[in-house]
Amino acid sequence: MSKISNVITMLQLLSTGRKYSVQELSDLLEVTPRMIRIYKEELEKSGIYIDTIMGPYGGYVLNQSIRLPVRKFKKADYQLIDNYIKKEKNTQKQEKLEILKDKIRGVYIGSKQESKELNLEDETLNKYNILTKAIKERRKVKILYYSYNSGENERVINPAEMFLFKDGWYCAAYCELRKDIRHFELKRIRKYELLDIIF
Numbered sequence: 001m002s003k004i005s006n007v008i009t010m011l012q013l014l015s016t017g018r019k020y021s022v023q024e025l026s027d028l029l030e031v032t033p034r035m036i037r038i039y040k041e042e043l044e045k046s047g048i049y050i051d052t053i054m055g056p057y058g059g060y061v062l063n064q065s066i067r068l069p070v071r072k073f074k075k076a077d078y079q080l081i082d083n084y085i086k087k088e089k090n091t092q093k094q095e096k097l098e099i100l101k102d103k104i105r106g107v108y109i110g111s112k113q114e115s116k117e118l119n120l121e122d123e124t125l126n127k128y129n130i131l132t133k134a135i136k137e138r139r140k141v142k143i144l145y146y147s148y149n150s151g152e153n154e155r156v157i158n159p160a161e162m163f164l165f166k167d168g169w170y171c172a173a174y175c176e177l178r179k180d181i182r183h184f185e186l187k188r189i190r191k192y193e194l195l196d197i198i199f
Contacts, residue, residue, distance in 0.1 A: 003039075006029050006031060006035075006039065007039050007042065007043065009028075009029060010025055010029060010036070011043070011048070011062070013025065013028065014050065014060060014061070014062035015062055017062070018061075019053060019058075019059045019060065019061045020059050020060055021058070021059040021060075022036050022037065022059065022060065024059070025060065040060065046136075047138075048062075048064070049063075049064065050062050051063050073104045073105075077104050078101050078105040081097055081100060081101040081104065082101065084097055085097045085098060085101065124186050124187065127169075127186045127192055128162065128169055128186065130192055130194050131159050131162060131171045131186075131192075132162060134159045134194055135159045135161065135162070137198075138158075138198050138199055139194055139195060139196065139197065139198060139199070140156055140157065140158055140195045140197045140198075140199050141156070141157050141159055141173075141192060141193065141194055141195060142154065142155070142156050142192070142193045142195055143155055143156075143157060143184070143189050143190075143191065143192045143193075144189070144190040144191035145184060145188060145189055145190070146188045146189075146190055147188075152190060153177070155176065155177045155178075156175075156176045156177070156195070157171070157173035157174065157175050157182075157184065158173055158174040158176070158199040159171050159172075159173040160172050160173055160174065168185055168186065168187055169185075169186045170183045170184060170185050170186065171183070171184045171186065174199075
């Protein structure tokens with residue numbers, strides 16, 4: 001697996017609240033204990049702090065709630081396996097590859113349906129990704145927002161959290177115009193720009 005994939009997998013393991021020793025993580029990710037320590041350092045540079053419990057029964061524990069990216073399959077992923085199935089001469093291996101293809105296809109269809117159910121159309125998904133990135137990197141975002149009372153107006157916000165309410169996605173953020181926390185409905189954000197200003 002790539003370094004970023006290993007780091008995400010390590011976070012997924014730790015996000016269960018369970019304590020893992022360095023050796024356990026090393027075995028699961030198939031890397032050296034030194035690499036596990038490097039992953040921890042890199043995460044802490046990004047603001048994700050992993051507690052270290054000392055002693056013979058010690059290990060790493062994640063004591064904060066974090067949003068992990070959901071890893072999904074694309075249509076091309078299960079189509080790619082078709083090429084290997086056609087080339088494979090061994091019938092048993094063909095059957096195993098078919099089962100794997102069906103699993104990947106099932107996850108792809110499920111994630112596609114999930115996006116549809118959560119109203120994550122292309123434009124909304126772009127806004128969601130930009131705002132999530134802003135939260136992670138603590139960057140300000142300039143938006144053109146449509147308000148039912150005052151129409152369109154430009155605002156600079158400090159995004160704090162994304163949440164789903166009824167059938168739409170919202171961003172809880174500090175609004176510099178209103179000097180207060182506001183909830184911004186994604187579908188009413190007309191324009192958006194991720195700024196290089198940290199808050």
